[in-house]
Amino acid sequence: MKKKLIFACILAILIICLICLDKVILDKKDTLKYDKVIKLNVGDKIIYSISNDTTIKWDNIKDEDGIIYYTGTYKGVISYKNKEYPITMIVEDKEKPTIEGSHDIETNVGSEVDLYDGVTISDNSHDEIKKEIVGSYDFNKTGIYNLTIKVTDKSGNEESSDFKLTVKEKNKKINSKTSSKGYKIEEISGITYVNGILIANKTYSLPQTYNPGGLLKDFTDNFELMRKDALKEGVKLKVVSGFRSYDIQNNLYNRYVARDGKKEADTYSARPGHSEHQTGLAADINSVDNNFGETKEGKWLSDNCYKYGFILRYPKGKESITGYIYESWHIRYVGDIAKELYNNGNWISLEEYLGITSQYK
């Protein structure tokens, strides 16, 4: 008895399913009942089945064996008993594209390479996919550039993949060591990178000739995003000191030494070549003042800057590690690892994270 009941139920469900497939229904009064707008996902088959005396015609539909691979809004007409009924089909794409084969790239200075070489980008839709390289780089300047391939499909679904572009001097071997945390320390044309992050501190200096000419795009683009978000919360942020060249830092440092003596000056000002301001990736925000950290702006910066790839470069209590006093106003762009350094508000210094020192030789 029970078995029969279960069987009957399954049969009923199957019948209901079959009826559901048949989306155009005629009611008892012989009028057409149907969904005026149907929604499909890319890759779906059109299952708008119809009775014998009914036809559907779609305008400009691009299907492959009844499967729709292109997003968009399609208009159609159902014809029944010499009458026409308009119908709309919306095809959406909710899946993000995929990136395969992204890898680190090495090239010699002056030799351009295809940054998409070996990379396969695909999407469930057959719409055009927008691809771009995020981050700044220069094939004519040695360095390690942290870049991202970003792809966006027509529906705005995004995917990204990080990679490093190393531009090295021709025939010049990269000096490579390992930090105490196991990260690669590479010196390329006098510039030190640890795990691909450009380092300027008391141990590692930049050559006098290193001059990006201003704050780099990584800094300015992300700062602009942060500035706008802060403003929405009534917090005004601005850069008061950004890029400083080797020569400017030289003048500044010598002025401080003349005023406070070398020992004192070394606690708050960098010797030329050792300043983060020369990297083009660091800046002082709002006010170079010990009280800044206690202001609304200072607190917001400390709590939120990591979301935009920035770190408080000289955190409180890390003076002996970074070699500098706590600077609530000095931020540095590092990208994704900022979140780990933020450490839920207990900032870790870049030196601790990477396992490197900051001491003058």
Ligand SMILES: [Zn+2]
């Ligand atoms: Zn600074």
